[in-house]
Amino acid sequence: MAKDSLVPDEVPADGLADRVRNGLRSVENPVSGGSVLESGLVTQVSVDERTVHVSASLAELEEPIADDIAEALRRTALSTPGVEQATIEGEVQSPDETAAERVDGPANVDTVIAVASAKGGVGKTTVAAQLARALATGTDRDVGLFDADLYGPNVPNLLNIDGPVSATAEGRAEPITAGELVTMSVGLIANDEPLAWRGAMAHEAVSELFEDTAWGELETLVIDLPPGTGDIVLTALQSLPIDGAVLVTTPHPTSVADTSRSATLFEENGIPLLGTVVNMREFACECGRDHDLFPDANIEQALEQPVLSELPFEERIRDFGGDVPAEIVTLADAVRDRLDEIVDLSVPAHALDLRGLSRPIRREQAIEEFRATEPGETTYLLTDADPSSLETELATAVGADDASGDAFERSVVRRRAPNEWVMVVVR
Template structure:
């Protein structure tokens, strides 16, 4: 029997709590078949004691269903996070050295301005914390489309110190992004295991220093990057970014359900590109109306605020100076600061 047939059977085994299979998640390390015996090695990172036996049982059932298989040997290797004290979640308890709070920014859907939101939120946090003598940072986990360096006006390569990377500095933020590690026009064509490894390196092999808060910009979707992050870092919570229309809110809610399945607290929903304000103060609801508050209500979480559709937000991102810094008195900047204050109070409570 071919190994491809065994892999096809393994592709029917779902990771507990997810609709994706263990093969596409990249946790199947090796497969072998000799004299009727199928051997599978699986490597996972979890502190949930129920997950390894659930995967083992499902793999054994899938392979025993193959007529050619007489015996199944499943080897499961757990990473260091198995030692974590958080037995009720997927993330390790040890966290990122030196980092006190970690907030993920998620959208589920692309095109809603999530990275722009994350950058301005991080800048707002930085301003608030600077007054306390503390510091913030941002980790750009959008592996395939890193845009944080552009929006913060950063380029070049981070320094390497021993086995660790030293984050770049921009607008008083510590910053790490795949955009610093690849050429500007080079596509990142990676499968799940490489994505998982990079996110783990960003959290454990970067000298972040003493940060009161780290903002993590998640890529769109509910795949390898998101799962790797919640398995690697104990998040203080996540913020959902959506635009008002149903095409965005429906996907945002699916992303929220994924986070909830991994015991990540939803801190609230922010509505981006909510309205366009005319010179006379009138508002045009370009992308519809009410989607953000309704999403928050459906998820039983807080609605954090509405960020207007403002040309200056785009201009600030293109120029490398986010609107929170370039136009601090603008309505958009004020909303970002209000959201940052609200979130900071939530994670500190």
């Protein structure tokens, strides 16, 4: 078992697992009553440096209940002083199911963008559908919208479209056209019948519906993910070819805090975060003044990522019959700009792998690699810890005063997995 180590803010890591267990005693098992520990729902708590791993028997529970428990376990673990990350392992998988099989992206789709939220009711589907409409404006190619919310497929209602879905000559599902969008949703197939899928059945439904849809040639495909951090969201992050994600939140402090934790899940699974949309920021009354709906907060600082747009609480934001609202058009431009900033993080074979090395050796080898490059050449570094501090070291090594000087044409650091970071530096 991994040993505890010192953690930030002078909080000793000794006994961290015990402190997390004590915190989990406050989480109730809604099925049998009592705490998740007393009922045996939580089977193990282990610590690897600042990351807590909680194992729980969630496989036999209904999907919404399992999602709620997993979210409560994650939130409680993260609230324990000294915990930086928390993972919830909830299903016993056979050897051939230990990792989600990544689905090949549609051959003629340039970019796949996921829209997600930590909570329901924040306007995620409205933002996803309006963003897709805005991205379709002024382009010669189609834009697609994939409704991956199996238990609340609201896209058909928003866009006023109905099934049934036809099949192509090759046996693939033909998406429904709504204005400038091509759309696929389980709501077009289920005919408003309640869905009782759970576990592997739900996972396969998301992947197969995505893969079996005849999307055609698309410039962009927007995926409307279910709210929360449950199994379907995790499966989508691990299996669908997502190029970047947009998170949606309200300004409410609880929503912002949960969105921050949701962002961690995306980063742990190697999904680049494009930024956050703050929905329902304010409303204008008949008096002509703007009023905040929620307490003011420094959202950009709290989320540690850019705020792409702050949308007002107005009916026109939810209007799909007329022109795309100006705020959404601006949001689409911001999303395009963020996508342009994301470099291709497919790591080449010649990348310098620094994982497992001590900090002095890691620094020495990174500097040596960077010094050997010519202007315009790219250095790829793989590490098992955040390599951001190397930027100053590399800049100093070639004579720049600091990392913001003329040492880099571009420098990007991104987390691809819990213990895998990539640093791409163009000299």
